[in-house]
Amino acid sequence: MGSGIITTHGVDPLVAWQTRVHWFRDAAITAAITTLLSGSVLVSEDGVLEVSWLPMAEPDSGYLFLRRPGGLTAEIVLRAVGSSDLVTHDRRDSRPAPDRWQSLAPDGSTRWELFNCVTHRLRALRS
Amino acid sequence: MTTAEYGPVPVSRIKEEAGAIFHALESQQRVLVSRHGRVVAAIEPASPERHADSLIAFALASNETTVRELSATEIGQGSPSEAVRSAAAGRPALVTRGGKVYGVLGASRMGESLADVDRSEDMLAEFEREHPDASFDDFAAASDEVAAGGPARRVAAHEDWAGTLVDALLVRGLEYKRRHDVARAAETFERAISRFGSDPDDGVRIKVARTKVELARIYAEEEHPAGDPMRLADEAIQTLDSNSMR
Numbered sequence: 442m443g444s445g446i447i448t449t450h451g452v453d454p455l456v457a458w459q460t461r462v463h464w465f466r467d468a469a470i471t472a473a474i475t476t477l478l479s480g481s482v483l484v485s486e487d488g489v490l491e492v493s494w495l496p497m498a499e500p501d502s503g504y505l506f507l508r509r510p511g512g513l514t515a516e517i518v519l520r521a522v523g524s525s526d527l528v529t530h531d532r533r534d535s536r537p538a539p540d541r542w543q544s545l546a547p548d549g550s551t552r553w554e555l556f557n558c559v560t561h562r563l564r565a566l567r568s
Numbered sequence: 569m570t571t572a573e574y575g576p577v578p579v580s581r582i583k584e585e586a587g588a589i590f591h592a593l594e595s596q597q598r599v600l601v602s603r604h605g606r607v608v609a610a611i612e613p614a615s616p617e618r619h620a621d622s623l624i625a626f627a628l629a630s631n632e633t634t635v636r637e638l639s640a641t642e643i644g645q646g647s648p649s650e651a652v653r654s655a656a657a658g659r660p661a662l663v664t665r666g667g668k669v670y671g672v673l674g675a676s677r678m679g680e681s682l683a684d685v686d687r688s689e690d691m692l693a694e695f696e697r698e699h700p701d702a703s704f705d706d707f708a709a710a711s712d713e714v715a716a717g718g719p720a721r722r723v724a725a726h727e728d729w730a731g732t733l734v735d736a737l738l739v740r741g742l743e744y745k746r747r748h749d750v751a752r753a754a755e756t757f758e759r760a761i762s763r764f765g766s767d768p769d770d771g772v773r774i775k776v777a778r779t780k781v782e783l784a785r786i787y788a789e790e791e792h793p794a795g796d797p798m799r800l801a802d803e804a805i806q807t808l809d810s811n812s813m814r
Contacts, residue, residue, distance in 0.1 A: 449686060449689075460696055460700060461692070461696055461707065464702065464703070464704050464707040465704060466703075466704040485605060487578045487580055487581060488578075488581060488584075491576070491578055491602070492605060493576045493578075493600075493602035493605050493606060493607050494605060494606055494607065495576070495600065495606075495607035495676055497680065497681070497682065497685075498681065499681065499682050502682055504607075506575075506576050506600070506602075506607070508575070508576065510577075510581065510584075510585065513704075513708075514575070514576075516573075518682070518685045518689075520682065543605060551604075551605050561682060561685045561686055561689060562685045562686070562688060562689040562692065563689075563692075564688075564692060564711035564714065565704070565707055565708045565711045566572070566573050566574070566575075566708075566711070567572075567574075567708050567712070
């Protein structure tokens with residue numbers, strides 16, 4: 442389980458974005474955001490819950506999309522940081538992003554586990 | 569991101585979501601396309617600033633220009649993975665349905681910096697403080713607003729889009745006329761008038777008026793049996809007169 446996930450103000454994003462997370466009226470998306478930002482493993486599957494990454498110009502930064510087709514999409518902007526840059530028990534370096542957060546499960550699905558990163562924004566897309 | 573988005577849609581699901589994708593493009597949303605968990609391409613609503621050359625080349629449809637096209641029919645017939653691969657490699661394609669250009673499939677853009685993101689997050693946080701009882705729709709609207717730079721920018725985008733399409737159809741019609749293919753020229757002008765004849769934007773209305781003048785000229789010169797050049801000319805005069813009074 443990952444740790445060292447904080448906002449730009451240094452607080453737990455699930456606390457900072459508590460109201461916003463619950464504005465998503467889609468229980469599956471709310472659960473996915475909570476799972477991911479708490480450092481637990483989230484499984485991505487096309488047509489069910491799709492997780493994808495779009496890099497930004499700044500290194501190790503990008504948009505992480507959590508999407509339920511026919512439902513809603515949450516966009517979280519993330520920046521990977523080294524463990525020495527944070528007060529964290531997780532000694533893993535999350536760079537380069539998103540490779541260190543992403544792994545293939547034996548059944549072919551993709552697993553996402555966040556650790557040592559700064560969350561910059563959470564917003565909704567109407568997909 | 570600099571505008572409202574739809575998706576990301578995995579390449580494997582573009583066919584299933586084709587209807588929603590075209591609806592999103594009509595609503596001026598950028599459609600993101602992903603493969604294996606990475607956003608690899610985007611379909612942007614066509615805009616004159618970014619896609620003028622492609623639109624005009626498509627409108628002219630000459631043998632000298634080869635503009636790649638991904639039609640709704642092709643999407644419905646199978647996976648558009650080859651077109652997406654090409655777009656990601658820098659070879660864009662126009663996304664069309666019924667002969668109309670809805671968007672341009674190209675490499676995904678990364679226009680926003682982290683500083684931009686932080687500014688927009690501050691705006692969302694302020695919205696959250698001021699509207700703690702907001703609904704999801706309010707939140708989604710605020711998210712769109714923050715990303716798109718406000719409603720004025722979106723209205724401007726529609727005007728640019730409609731104006732450029734009328735321009736493109738006008739160029740295509742004039743080119744058919746130059747080639748003495750009068751029937752196709754008339755058909756192209758009629759299409760522009762039919763689609764944009766009731767557009768409320770002044771700039772678009774003036775372009776439609778010019779198209780009506782060109783169509784009226786063809787009807788008059790060809791003594792078209794069903795055409796009514798006088799009515800078209802009167803409508804164009806009325807539009808231009810009313811605009812000059814403002």
